Amino acid sequence: MTSSIPTAAVLLIGDEILSGRTKDANLGYIADYLTVIGIDLKEARVVSDEEDDIVAALNALRTRYTYVFTTGGIGPTHDDITANCVAAAFGVAIDHHPEALKILRAHWQARGIEENEARLRMARIPDTAELILNSVSKAPGFHIGNVFVMAGVPRIMQAMLDEVAPKLTGGAVMLSRTVPLDLGEGDVAKRLKEIQLEHPGVMIGSYPYERDGRFATNIVVRSRDEVAMNAAAEEVEALPAELAAPSN
Amino acid sequence: MTSSIPTAAVLLIGDEILSGRTKDANLGYIADYLTVIGIDLKEARVVSDEEDDIVAALNALRTRYTYVFTTGGIGPTHDDITANCVAAAFGVAIDHHPEALKILRAHWQARGIEENEARLRMARIPDTAELILNSVSKAPGFHIGNVFVMAGVPRIMQAMLDEVAPKLTGGAVMLSRTVPLDLGEGDVAKRLKEIQLEHPGVMIGSYPYERDGRFATNIVVRSRDEVAMNAAAEEVEALPAELAAPSN
Numbered sequence: 001m002t003s004s005i006p007t008a009a010v011l012l013i014g015d016e017i018l019s020g021r022t023k024d025a026n027l028g029y030i031a032d033y034l035t036v037i038g039i040d041l042k043e044a045r046v047v048s049d050e051e052d053d054i055v056a057a058l059n060a061l062r063t064r065y066t067y068v069f070t071t072g073g074i075g076p077t078h079d080d081i082t083a084n085c086v087a088a089a090f091g092v093a094i095d096h097h098p099e100a101l102k103i104l105r106a107h108w109q110a111r112g113i114e115e116n117e118a119r120l121r122m123a124r125i126p127d128t129a130e131l132i133l134n135s136v137s138k139a140p141g142f143h144i145g146n147v148f149v150m151a152g153v154p155r156i157m158q159a160m161l162d163e164v165a166p167k168l169t170g171g172a173v174m175l176s177r178t179v180p181l182d183l184g185e186g187d188v189a190k191r192l193k194e195i196q197l198e199h200p201g202v203m204i205g206s207y208p209y210e211r212d213g214r215f216a217t218n219i220v221v222r223s224r225d226e227v228a229m230n231a232a233a234e235e236v237e238a239l240p241a242e243l244a245a246p247s248n
Numbered sequence: 249m250t251s252s253i254p255t256a257a258v259l260l261i262g263d264e265i266l267s268g269r270t271k272d273a274n275l276g277y278i279a280d281y282l283t284v285i286g287i288d289l290k291e292a293r294v295v296s297d298e299e300d301d302i303v304a305a306l307n308a309l310r311t312r313y314t315y316v317f318t319t320g321g322i323g324p325t326h327d328d329i330t331a332n333c334v335a336a337a338f339g340v341a342i343d344h345h346p347e348a349l350k351i352l353r354a355h356w357q358a359r360g361i362e363e364n365e366a367r368l369r370m371a372r373i374p375d376t377a378e379l380i381l382n383s384v385s386k387a388p389g390f391h392i393g394n395v396f397v398m399a400g401v402p403r404i405m406q407a408m409l410d411e412v413a414p415k416l417t418g419g420a421v422m423l424s425r426t427v428p429l430d431l432g433e434g435d436v437a438k439r440l441k442e443i444q445l446e447h448p449g450v451m452i453g454s455y456p457y458e459r460d461g462r463f464a465t466n467i468v469v470r471s472r473d474e475v476a477m478n479a480a481a482e483e484v485e486a487l488p489a490e491l492a493a494p495s496n
Binding site: 022044045117 | 265272279289290292294295296453454455468470
């Protein structure tokens with residue numbers, strides 16, 4: 001089967017997923033996201049923190065699909081070797097990236113965080129790569145060729161994916177609207193699921209939090225279609241009144 | 249690195265995972281399970297319901313690892329093609345298996361379930377394969393060579409894994425000890441690397457998380473040797489006091 005729809009693969013990097021210590025939440029999120037912006041996710045792989053395995057998987061996937069999205073292995077510790085592996089796969093050098101250094105140093109100085117060799121690892125970026133900005137914790141990802149290298153922490157990965165989406169061919173910009181609900185996740189789960197089923201072009205995410213001892217939930221409605229997004233968001237906004245009304 | 253510890257790969261089969269419609273729960277479960285019984289999960293892949301892709305992944309993985317565990321694609325519908333793909337990968341014929349037929353017919357008759365062509369697909373098993381019994385819903389999985397073919401529904405997959413485990417030549421059980429540190433990953437990365445280098449028989453993983461706006465890190469120390477694990481874990485436990493002490 002051939003088609004003009006861009007294809008993609010996801011490469012999850014990390015021993016912690018294969019040992020079971022961390023339960024991956026990124027594949028499902030990326031799968032939903034790509035479906036909504038019109039990119040066909042064809043394959044995913046999980047590999048451990050071993051250079052040969054990462055390089056082999058990168059080369060197998062980047063030659064086969066339009067895009068490759070990686071998560072994990074870009075932190076400050078010795079087992080974070082993704083950037084080196086991407087440089088090796090593309091046959092380019094790797095060094096501290098001036099803009100990445102600038103971003104990180106400004107962040108560290110503002111917060112009184114010590115600059116050390118481990119943290120400086122997070123500024124190492126393969127030559128010719130472009131940064132993917134990280135609005136959550138600053139340490140950037142990067143993209144080179146058709147490979148997009150993102151963090152493994154879900155909240156950071158999600159912010160990076162929003163950063164990346166407008167650069168993808170065929171991938172429309174993902175719009176989002178957040179609906180804050182003063183209700184616990186358990187109160188809204190059933191209706192949310194129904195609303196999700198009624199709105200297939202939309203991703204509905206539920207992000208519970210606790211404030212002053214009370215549970216509340218932010219509902220994030222994402223779609224590349226503004227009309228579809230608003231239709232679903234309005235149903236979510238109507239939830240509190242709906243739940244408060246006497247059932248008939 | 250070579251070792252006598254058996255290795256494994258997991259192959260998750262199904263468009264529904266790649267489209268985001270189903271959030272996979274099997275990889276994390278199998279990862280935990282193999283860790284506990286002392287088998288080293290080295291890689292996982294997710295492929296769609298396309299024969300070429302499934303056969304290529306099966307052949308890549310079964311030649312590389314001691315065991316391959318697949319989930320999904322063994323139900324009654326037209327897109328359940330895993331059994332055919334396994335037969336193709338091993339170059340054997342596939343037909344209705346007498347014992348599988350017997351099990352399924354007894355189940356259908358007892359429940360008044362109609363026998364039809366779609367349901368009979370679930371009795372198709374590659375030649376020379378042995379059944380993996382399914383205590384939940386009867387339709388069996390199978391194993392052939394070093395490949396174990398299981399259902400995608402988590403409760404059924406889990407029952408099949410229990411069925412399979414006694415057939416596996418396991419290494420020693422992997423032990424683990426978690427040391428929670430109230431420190432960011434960047435604060436401990438340098439010493440962790442040193443501790444890892446001093447303890448070659450031990451795997452040290454670093455798992456940062458955020459709680460109430462603060463970054464903290466769980467350090468997981470794994471080894472098949474309890475004495476080695478404890479020696480490394482004690483060095484990690486000493487880290488906060490070490491970092492707080494005035495440097496000399």
